Amino acid sequence: MNADCLFCKILAGEIPANRIYEDEFCIGFPDINPQAPTHLLLVPKEHIASQAKALAEHKPLLGHLMATAADLARTQKLDKGYRVVVNTGDDGGQTVHHLHLHLLGGRPMGWPPG
Template structure:
């Protein structure tokens, strides 16, 4: 498979892994937008949130729960942002579902 994140998951592309289990991995974003910017990625290839089906509900819950756990472990006690970009108009640049975990600075809305 030519998917960038699938190659990171299988180890053919190196990454700074922060967490991994049987369902997901988390690693540092190579273009961080905050002092803490991690990606939480399911091991199973799903192109985007738009492709999620009902049977994926437990996996989505797992991704969110692990993101909260990682945020606590990283000391993001003042808050953090989680983002899932979906499709080109939503800002998704890698066609593999992933959750951005950003923290370590005050976040503004709209993002910028």
């Protein structure tokens, strides 16, 4: 845990969040600034600053996050499609420096993003 990290504070219960998913490895909750009708964040309980800081030992966790995103997409009825995004670093649009996945859906997604 990182005492200065917003997501670590949410994980510790210091900041409330509407947890719609939780298991031993991660939590899921709605983004406070949604960019689609469904916009959920999937946050690992282990503090990893970004995708760039993930190590070989994190491969099982990264796979779990992706599989959990697919499960959440099914429960959210995103059967027409969805997008999973990982912003990495300042230039990649990362604003909270704790690895997390964005699950976006409920509308057609444009390309290219950004």
